[in-house]
Amino acid sequence: MNLQQLFQDFNPSKFVVHSCLLVFVALFALRLDNHVTWSFWCVFTPIWLWKSLVIMGATVGSYVWWKYPHFRLEGEAYIHFKSMLISLAIHLILLMFELLVCDKIESERYLWILVFIPLIFISIVSIAVCIWAVKHDRSFELELFCAVNVLQFIFLALRLDGFIGWSWEVVFVPLWIVMCLSLVGVLYTIIFAAILLRTPEVNAQQRKSSFQSALGYTFLVIPILIFQVLLANKLDGDIKMSYTAVASPLFVSFITLIIMSFSAKGGNKWWFGMRKDFCSFVLGACPLLQEYGNIAYNSERRTNGVELEQRSEKTELSNIKKADLLKPVLPIISIELPD
Template sequence: MIFTALFALRLDGTVHWSFWTVFIPIWFWKFMVVIGATIGSYVWWRYPHFRLEGEAYVHYKAMLISLALHLILLMFELLVCDKLDSGRHLWILVFIPLIFISIVSIAVCIWAVKHDRSFELELFCSVNILQFIFLALRLDGFISWSWEVVFVPLWILMCLSLVGVLYTIIFAGILLRAPEVNPQQRRTSFNSALGYTFLVIPILIFQGM
């Protein structure tokens, strides 16, 4: 949220900081990811008995996958920052790490499903590969489509997400009226519907603006 506010202020000219300064929240986030992975790896190798606990290996592998994806994202963010500050790269080159991570994320999503792991970031990247390509080509001027056309892949994705939100709301309403459903299931379903609503609707409003 801090980065979004700083980035908007910088684009509007309200602040005149370097983009490297504006991106400080991103750098801090990535620093914390690396620190967390380092500590996790240290514990993993320093205390071998932890490896015998249930799905410890799966958890460790998931951490390494997450670290790798974040490092690739860091490469993209560094290129974006350099592009905004110097303008010496084509946007298509800047987006190469993001396109690469979108392809890799497909395999990561499959792995996550098999091992019952969450994969929200990976799913977002994998389904938006076409959007990333269109955006880079439009920013470089290789295509002259209107922005409405450029964002068609994202519109399709958001429409599907809206259908999912409506489904969760209807499902939560059914559970609230079903007497045989226990309160915990009702609460979980209601919270899920509420969470998806507050996630998708603001994004739709932002995209429309």
């Protein structure tokens, strides 16, 4: 296990977001099944933690930006900083939606269409944000999700308020379309990985990365599709399952996303004013970890002490040979003394 290689491409932002969503979905399903009787304000605790970290990270990053003007000259500092501010604005509007949802569930004071207004606004704004992100080579997963689901959010609000009486299978039509396109992408990655595995000219690293991508996207999209089918049938009353069982495929997708965050790379370097990769920042902040970060651990299977002794003997012999090679070679001169 090489710790430095493990955390070299680690994306802490995606790890935090997907971990919080995993815990939230589990708590929300348990609350709907009445396995826990907590208030929904407590059930939304992982969401509040996620948004608190975003606000804190942007605040510290903005302070470092204004405190140290010479940091602004570092590469693409302006683009990274603008990206952080855009992400902060979207998260604040999303926080407004989550507060309204929580208050609506607890009090039933207003219509769902009013609750979904911030989310619909985010979806419209996200289209422009996606265009900006493509031009500046920035990631835009959350913005893309909101942009392609604007019609789905409108259908959900109208169905929850009773303005339309469609079945939930029809309400989820925009999401079915998105999932079909995702399945096409998964099929493409599987075919591409199979072609690379049978191509001898491709190196082992490319084969491994393509196979991991195909495996990751398969375990990401297929469980979401199964969850969507189960949820539509559950809401329509066609099946009798607990919400925890319905949400169980979604846990597989979130666990896959958490694992993929260790090889996601990227990330904004201005969160919390780090200005560097997460691994480099942690090693710089904790110098004691540098010793362990540069060590690779190998798990070896030993049945008895014979294998260990043989390996130690081989090691000693190799060390002796190396020592012999390192000895200086001196010429031997014979000196004959006269009688």
